Amino acid sequence: MHTRRLVKRSILGSRVYAPSPTGDRTPLTGVVKAVKQQENRDVSTGPWRNVYTVLMQDGSLKELAEDEITVGFNQTTAKGPLRSSLKQSSCNCRMDGAPLHSQTMEAQKGEANSLSPETVKGEREADGRRMGRPLDGQERERARSVSLLEQKLKVVSSSIDVPHARKSEEEVDMEKVTAAMVLTSLSTSPLVRSPPVKVSEGLNGSWKDSGGGFTPSSYSSSGYWSWSGPSDQSNPSTPSPPLSADSFKLFRMPSINGPPPDDTIDEQDGSSLLFDEPIPRKRKNSMKVMFKCLWKNCGKVLSSAAGIQRHVRTVHLGRNCDSDCSDGEEDFYYSEIKLNTDSVADGLSSLSPVSPSVLSPVPPPHDRHRRPPAEGSKGSSGNKENHSHAHSNTTPLSRSAPSALYLIHTDHAYQATSPVTIPSTGSGSDSGPDSAASNSFTLSSSANFSISWQSPPVTFTGTAASPTHGRTQSFGEQRPQTIAVLSSPPRATGSLSRKSRGEGKKCRKVYGMENRDMWCTACRWKKACQRFTD
DNA sequence: CGTGCCGGGAT
DNA sequence: ATCCCGGCACG
Known part of the structure; x- marks a missing residue:
């Protein structure tokens, strides 16, 4: 299955050459946008033939039979594996009997000027070459490809999602692409992994201008979500590289194929192929990344970026087309949030029942990694810049949106009315076993959440699970009172999750540690x- | 600090 | 599902 998808993908978005209509010798290049099978009258090439819908470099769409085009190089995905799959796909064409083969070779020959049309072997050589053996003129080619890329950026309408790799020099592409993949994965799904990437030197392309900002230093490569306090800059726990907005948008993997909900993950395996570092299974500190719709009165939270994008696109932007026609605007309307517990997710939703207006936009001190492009027109006021304190970072994805940051509405009425049910420890009276069990969420992360600049709503002191974090806590401790006031709802004083400690005899007491095997299983398992x- | 047991990981 | 354990609240 995996393989199948790879193959499919690799053909879509592939760059191909088509004979120039004008009869020029130089072929036009285009990108495969779709493939379909058609009956083939020419028996010699088999009963079927593939017809490709190709987006040509001039922006037009063409349908071309497979024997009319030449597969060029391609695409914006992973390196090694992709390459092979790509090749595989072109192999398939060949086996179909299409004359594609020779053409392919020819094209490569013409372009790379030195390939003997020698079948697979020759191709392999070519491959090796591409892989980066220094070549004469490589520099030149690189430069050229870069400018081509830029050029393309200008030309290709922003509303057309095309793999942005049109230049002809594969090696350069792949380096860029690799980097792009890295950046993409870093910024879109930090949770999954933050590969300690070594950015290839090919990066110094023009698209990366982030003031040398991108330092993939030592992220927590374990998937462990660091709790590092806000001001703790020594710990770049949040993979939110100050990508230049443009580059980010550019490589946002527009989804060539209609994005499955798990798109994010998808891309991930792409990169995991690249960085298959073992991910030590560690306790993840129960952090989760969610994507929250910032549209007024929506507040939908989804777990995947693709999902939230689709949500925004369809529900709020009223676009029905699939993400292919997305212009990325959805990005403006959702935000990535990090939670440290599922229950918190819910709890959070109620954190800021405050009306948007209350959360007036405090001018963010500094504009950190944000995405400028369309920004201007959007009167970006509600800038949710959770700087310093909120270590829950802001990825490039999150920025000004219809409603203020972390303004979270809930679907649940009860939550809506009561801002927060902060289980301040103690005052336990009704300790219903299950009662608000899940409410005992550990707030530390939530705290990080809103505290930053819109202090009011919540501050937690609860001896929550904030593991060893002095700095972060200090803030909370400064204003315990706020809590009392703000977390108003006549919090059933004791709706504590933890049922008050059982007082009666317990196996442990009765049998003692020595006879542990006589304990009830629950006791043995440290359960009630x-x-x-009692 | 000992204990009960929740929450969650491992298998 | 079962087993195990880190860690926290309670006393």
Whole structure:
């Protein structure tokens, strides 16, 4: 299955050459946007033939039979694996009997000027060459490709999602692409992994201008979500590279093929192929990344970027087309948030029942990685810049939006009315076993959440699970009172999750550690004793 | 600090 | 599902 997808993908978005209508010798290049099978009258090439819908370099769409085009190089995905899959696909064409083969070779020959049309072997050589052996004129080609890329950026309408790799020099492409993949994955799904990437030197292309900002230094490569305090700059725990907006948008993997909901993940495996570093399974500190719709009165939270994009696109922007015709505007309307517990997700939703107006936009001190492009027109006021304190970072994805940051509405009425049910420890009276069990969420992360500049709503002091974090806490401690006031709702004083400690005899007491095997299983498992219930 | 047990990982 | 354990709240 995996393979199949790879193959499919690799053909879509592939760059191909088509004979120039004007009869020029130089072929036109285009990108495969779709493939379909058609009956083929020419028996010699088999009963079927593929017809490709190709987006030509001049912006037009053409349908070309497979024998009319030449597969060029391609695409914006992973390196090695992709390459092979690509090749595989072109192989398939060949096996179909199409004369594609020779043409392909010819094209390569013409362009790379030195390939003997020698079948697979020759191709392999070519491959090796592409892989980066220094070549004469490589510099020149590189430069050329870069400018081509730029040129293309200008030409190709922003509303057309095309793999932005049109230049002809594969090696350069792949380097850029690799980098792009890295950046993309870093910025879109930090949770999954933050590969300690070594940015290839090919990066110094023009698109990367982030003031040398991108330093993939030592992220927590373990998937462990660092709790690093806000001001703790020594710990770049949040993979939110100050990508230049343009580059980010550019490589946002527009989804060539209609994005499955798990798109994010998808891309991930792409990169995991590249960086298959073992991901030590660690306790993840129960951090989760969610994507929250910032549209007024929406507040939908989804777990995948693709999902939220689609949500925004369809529900709020009223676009029905699939992400192919997305211009990326959705990005403006959702934000990535990090939670440290599922229950928190819910709890959070109620955190800021405050009306948007309350959260007036405090001018963000500095504009950190944000995405400028369309920004201007959008009167970006509600800038949710959670700088310093909110270590829950802001990825390039998140920025000004219809409503203020973390303004979270809920679907649940009860939540809407009561801002927060902060289980301040203590005052336990009704300790219903299950009652708001999940409410005992550990707030530390939530704290990080809103505290930053819109201090009011919530501050938590609860001896929450904020693991060893002095700095972060200090803030909370400064204003315990706020809590009392703000977390108003007559919090059932004791709706504590933890049922108050059972007082009766427990297996442990009764049998002692020595006879642990005599304990009830629950006790053995450190669960609530079942034998001597209270 | 000992204990109960929740939450969550491992298998 | 079962087993195990880190860690926290309670006392």
